[in-house]
Amino acid sequence: MSRLLHRTGLVSPRVHVGLVVxxxxxxxxxxxxxxxTPGVLIGPLQLNFGWDRATISFAAAVGIFLYGLVGPFAAALMLSIGIRRTMLGGLALMAVATFVSLWMRTPWDYVLSWGMFSGIGSGAVxxxxxxxxxxxxxxxxxxxxMGLLSASTATGALIFLPFLAWLSRDGAWRPVVLAVSLACLILxxxxxxxxxxxxGDIGTRRFGEAADDAPPPPMRQARTFxxxxxxxxxxxxxxxFWLLFGTFFVCGLTTNGLVGTHMIAFCGDHGVAPVAAAGLLSMMGFFDLIGTTASGWLTDRSDPRKLLIVYYGLRGLSLIALPFLSFDSVSLVVFAIFYGLDWIATVPPTVKLANQAFGEAEAPIVFGWIQTGHQLGAAVAAFGAGLVRQExxxxxxxxVAAGMMGLVAAGVLLGARTGEARVPARV
Structure with missing residues (x-):
């Protein structure tokens, strides 16, 4: 279909590249x-089903973990059957998994739909x-x-969470589920x-690639697993690899696992309404779009290791400070701006280090395994924070523990060496 769109002359190859992005x-x-979305559903599911917070957090943790574990296999699948087919399969699975949850009745139904199957689908995308x-x-x-695309992971909060929180304002959960399912299906x-x-399918080369540049190494077909x-x-x-895996574990633990899953409930403990708390996450998403895009620009021009030291250190300090704020509108807005600028800023320098160490051919798969560390950390925080709150x-x-981990990651990077020779691509 994309070739047909190109042949009609409706878009030029350069514009088509922009459409792909x-x-x-x-x-x-x-x-x-x-x-x-599970962060929005915590309150409504407790109200409608009587499930405790640890049980709901467990389903979120399963989804987050599978979201990361599927990553390297999805990257390999993109080499064996193609990027477009992998995207289509992931989006379709997300749409179906969330839609069937409209009929869930037990916690295991929630774990299977929003944990297992939506985790697999979202991990492919x-x-x-x-x-x-x-x-x-x-x-x-x-x-x-990469900075611009990475920013979308927090910009999802900017677009979805205030609207989803509004849909759930009276304790309703089905409108939230239906909205997410339709969004997946439309794409x-x-x-x-x-x-x-x-x-080459639309008659162009990679952006910035001259006609006499050597093409990227061909990737032969291989079994995905x-x-x-x-x-x-x-x-x-x-x-x-283990340096990047470990620091990305901390990245996941301090972002979507803790703040992304529990920030609305945490604010609720301090008298902040869900819609207002979702607005804070939305603000973080907006400033992440700025911060992560700027991080990508800096990554093209700076030592990525030094950038990571700054990002993890500042993130750790902000999380340690958060519980001691007054939770008034001014302090929360300042935190949202500061934290949002640093939310996923770690991705572009981490990807660059993976490209430098492992080569562009294998780097997406290596990054998929590094991303598994990210989501493992996120799963630990999603379940662990809910359990801590319950107990x-x-x-x-x-x-406070998450903030300390951020400082530890900065310290480890400070003393680490990442400038290893590149390994030739092998498939």
Whole structure:
């Protein structure tokens, strides 16, 4: 379909590249919005079903973990069957999984629909998709474009959460579920129409690539599972992989696992209404769009390790300070702006370090495994913070512990070496 759109002359190849980026951004935004939705559903599900917070948090943790675990296999799948087919399959699975949850009655129904199946679907449309699209479609300005696409993971909150919180204002949960399902479904035909598999399919080259540049190394067909495991075995023998995996574990623990899942409930403990708390997450999403895009620009021009030290250090300090704020409108707005600028700013420098260490051919799969660390950390925070709140009656220990982990990650990066020689691509 994308070739037909190009042949009609309706769009030029350069404009078509922009459309690919825009549709990828929209897919990542919807996937991130789906993963943020359990934070809105905590209150309504407690009210309608009587489930406790730890049970609801467990389903969110399952979804977050699978969202990350699927990443490297999705990256390998993009090499074996193509980026477009992987996107279509992930979006369709998200739409079906969330839609059937309209008939859930038990906690296990919630775990299966919003945890397992939507986690698998959203994992196919996650940060690894952005890394694959950037490497396939851009020879220059990769950091800037990766920053823009990474920002969509928090911009999903900007678009979805205030509206979803409004839909759930009277304790309703079905309108929330239906809205997310329809958003996933609407994007399916758009991806089928607009996204080609390769730049050559629409008569162009990678952005910034000269006619006499050597093409990127060809990737031969491979079994998806075997390819993902083989890349992990090679990457796992190198310390830089575990450095990035561990620091990205902290990234997930301090962002979507803790703040993304529990911020609305945390604000509720301090008398802040759900719609207002969702507005704070929305504000974080807006400033993340600025901060992460700027991080991509900086990544093209600066040492990515130094950027990560700054990002993790500032994030840790802000999380330690949050529980001690007065939770008035001024202090919360200041926190939302400061924290939002740093929300996913870690992604572009992490991707650049993976590209430098492992080469552009394997880097998306390696980043998929690093992203697994991110989502493992997020799952620990999503479940752990809910359990801490249930057992102690306060979120304070969870936020302070997460902030300390951010400072530890900054300290580890400060003493680490990442400038290893690149490994030749092997598939």
């Amino acid at each position: 825009a549709v990828t951004f929209a897919a990542l935004l919807i996937s991130a919005g789906l993963r943020a 996650a940060s690894v998709l952005g890394a694959a699209v950037v490497n396939r479609w851009f020879a220059t300005r990769q950091g800037l474009v 399916v035909p758009i991806v089928a129409l607009v996204v080609p598999e390769h730049p 075997g390819l993902a495991i083989a890349v992990l075995m090679r990457a796992g023998r190198r310390p830089v 102690t009656g306060s979120y304070l220990p969870a936020f």
